[in-house]
Amino acid sequence: MAASVKDVAAVAGVSVGTVSNVMNRPEKVSLAVATRVQAAIDQLGFVRNDAARQLRAGRSSTIGLVVLDVRNPFFTDLARGAEDRAAADGFSVILGNSDEKADREATYLDLFEVQRMHGVLISPFGDITDRLRKLRDRGIPAVLVDRTSADDSFSSVSVDDIAGGALAVGHLLAKGRRRIAFIGGPLEIKQVSDRLTGASTAVATVPGATLEVILTDGLSVIAGREAGAELVSRDPARRPDAVFAANDLVATGVLQALIMQGADVRVPEHIALIGYDDIDFASAAVVPLSSVRQPSALIGQTAVEILLEEAADASLAPRQIVFQPELVVRESSV
Numbered sequence: 001m002a003a004s005v006k007d008v009a010a011v012a013g014v015s016v017g018t019v020s021n022v023m024n025r026p027e028k029v030s031l032a033v034a035t036r037v038q039a040a041i042d043q044l045g046f047v048r049n050d051a052a053r054q055l056r057a058g059r060s061s062t063i064g065l066v067v068l069d070v071r072n073p074f075f076t077d078l079a080r081g082a083e084d085r086a087a088a089d090g091f092s093v094i095l096g097n098s099d100e101k102a103d104r105e106a107t108y109l110d111l112f113e114v115q116r117m118h119g120v121l122i123s124p125f126g127d128i129t130d131r132l133r134k135l136r137d138r139g140i141p142a143v144l145v146d147r148t149s150a151d152d153s154f155s156s157v158s159v160d161d162i163a164g165g166a167l168a169v170g171h172l173l174a175k176g177r178r179r180i181a182f183i184g185g186p187l188e189i190k191q192v193s194d195r196l197t198g199a200s201t202a203v204a205t206v207p208g209a210t211l212e213v214i215l216t217d218g219l220s221v222i223a224g225r226e227a228g229a230e231l232v233s234r235d236p237a238r239r240p241d242a243v244f245a246a247n248d249l250v251a252t253g254v255l256q257a258l259i260m261q262g263a264d265v266r267v268p269e270h271i272a273l274i275g276y277d278d279i280d281f282a283s284a285a286v287v288p289l290s291s292v293r294q295p296s297a298l299i300g301q302t303a304v305e306i307l308l309e310e311a312a313d314a315s316l317a318p319r320q321i322v323f324q325p326e327l328v329v330r331e332s333s334v
């Protein structure tokens with residue numbers, strides 16, 4: 001099998017990005033590193049793929065990142081991880097916010113194509129596999145962040161959200177809660193439907209436990225506040241004894257509604273609450289929030305690493321990296 005850029009990097013003991021610099025931007029590397037990489041190229045008989053290189057010629061040293069909601073600290077932490085990793089190899093990151101809207105998402109992808117981005121990272125709203133294929137055919141690789149690729153045709157870096165949902169609800173059940181409510185939406189967002197699947201699986205293991213699904217039209221503090229206000233308006237006997245919110249923004253809104261003056265609901269005594277992401281505000285909430293932690297910055301870093309590798313060697317097979325979520329228990333659920 002022909003040697004790849006990855007093989008050269010391994011033999012030279014440098015990153016794929018450095019090998020790419022030696023070949024395309026030699027002024028960026030020291031003579032010692034360039035000599036080591038050249039020796040590895042000679043040793044392996046590596047021949048660069050000129051067709052792919054020419055396709056990519058003229059691309060900028062900028063990576064485009066599209067996130068679902070720029071107000072969500074989960075995505076700003078992810079963007080920060082991507083930016084730090086990209087900067088280490090001399091790349092910049094341009095951030096686009098799809099705002100969970102397919103048309104905005106499409107506009108950013110068109111822009112990134114026209115701008116000949118070095119590559120694209122995206123947390124997609126819908127199924128955009130065909131659009132990403134077109135980008136790749138034009139020499140612009142793409143890596144999905146926070147989502148798996150439906151048919152494994154693109155690399156992705158995500159978190160096991162089914163396991164995360166099961167972890168959150170398993171914790172509430174272990175604390176003796178039996179009337180669980182899931183608050184979040186829309187279910188078109190795969191992360192949300194996966195978390196609900198995990199929650200349902202956990203509830204099904206405990207006889208007598210129930211799961212009420214309260215759908216929201218977005219994952220915001222306001223959506224959480226509205227759902228929480230509806231719970232407060234109910235007869236206490238009809239309220240759940242625990243809430244699993246699809247992310248920490250929703251959980252924060254639910255918490256505000258439950259503990260506001262006059263609501264007369266105590267967290268966690270009457271209703272235990274857990275969110276998802278473990279953003280910084282989770283620990284800073286009036287009642288510190290339990291959450292399911294995702295390694296947001298690491299997702300961004302890892303995605304950039306894979307993207308740079310794929311930009312340097314278009315023959316690399318797509319990879320699916322799935323991190324495991326972690327339960328963080330605080331006052332809101334104990």
Ligand code: RIB
Nearest residue numbers: 068074146191219247277
């Ligand atoms: O945007 C969807 C959600 O997925 C975010 O809130 C964050 O939890 C991400 O994982």
